[in-house]
Amino acid sequence: MVGSQKSSLMNDTCGVSVIFATLLLILITIIAASGVAYMVSTMQKEAMDRESHQAAVESEELRIVSIDPVHGNGGSWQAIDLTILNLNTADSRISSIRVNDGYFLNFRAYYDPDSFDVYRDYPAVYSAGHRLVIPATKSKKIHLNFSDIVIEGSETIFTSGWTNNSTDFTYSLQMHPWKAYNGVDFDFVLNDTASMTECLPDGNFTLDNDEQQITFFGNDSGGNLTNTTDYQIFYTIDFESYAGSAPLEREPLRIELITSYINIFKELFTPPMPVAEVQFKVENLQAPNGTQSPNSYFILDASDSMDSDGFITSYRWAVWKDSGNETLYDYNLTGMVVRPIGIDSYNDQDVVIDLEITDDTGMTSRLSQVSGNLTVL
Known part of the structure; x- marks a missing residue:
């Protein structure tokens, strides 16, 4: 009877199942807790990243x-x-x-x-x-x-390493445009430095853009270039602006x-608005003997010029005589109100005047582009 009970107890797996189920439940709980903790940590990190990004966006100025x-x-x-x-x-x-x-x-x-x-x-x-x-x-x-935007570059290809003219010669290009502008289209010209004549690529050399190398074909490959001279390659890159x-x-x-x-x-x-007028003036000049004679001259006045979003910082005048054939001032007569010299107000004809003004932001405007030059006939 006792032996039978002992055998029955040893064959009873209910207790083992309960223990295994308990351990499995604990394991599941730990995994779930770890997963939740990881999710919370990930969400917190993402929230911090979003806050950091939002702060960076808002603070940029x-x-x-x-x-x-x-x-x-x-x-x-x-x-x-x-x-x-x-x-x-x-x-x-x-x-x-x-x-x-x-x-x-x-x-x-x-x-x-x-x-x-x-x-x-x-x-x-x-x-x-x-x-x-x-x-x-x-x-x-x-x-x-x-x-x-047109960019140009060049480099010399030294052939000292090309010891056998019968074999091909590969040279690594140090100024290949793809070093700075990866994948951009470009034009190139190869010249013989001795004669400065252009070397055509067909049958003579090939350019490997991916490897940024040039290979000269030797005589055995049908090439006509020699190793007795160096070569210069010129690059031209055109960027649409x-x-x-x-x-x-x-x-x-x-x-x-x-x-x-x-x-x-x-x-x-907003460009400033140039406004100019020409004033005809007469003054009396006294000679050393005390006699006086009238002298006429021009005054160029830009005091009515305006700037709607700031103020004008400079006034520069250009003056030409003989319908623009003789330059007296090439935008180097400065001042809001100026008196140009070198003009005979009685005899000079077709005096052309332009005014360029600049405001406090750097915007410039010329009278010739707004209302046209002033012409004194």
């Missing part, structure tokens, strides 16, 4: 502090230089720039007006794919050219800066 437009032909602007100030304590990145009805696809920038930014030994060209950084609490100048027509000089400029945070900073620049 760029300001266009000045503008320097460059006169072009036909009454349209040729280029514009902008000074951008970053008022935030973090760097900002420019994704796009819009001027009036068009976007700049490519543009350049600088700190020193004598030299543009450099990227891998080439002038840096910025775009949506290569964003310009405006450093925290600092300013940066942007050059916007309404015509295409502005998608649209250049704005007219008499029109306001609406400028938008779009950053990587999708913030848009807008500024409207």
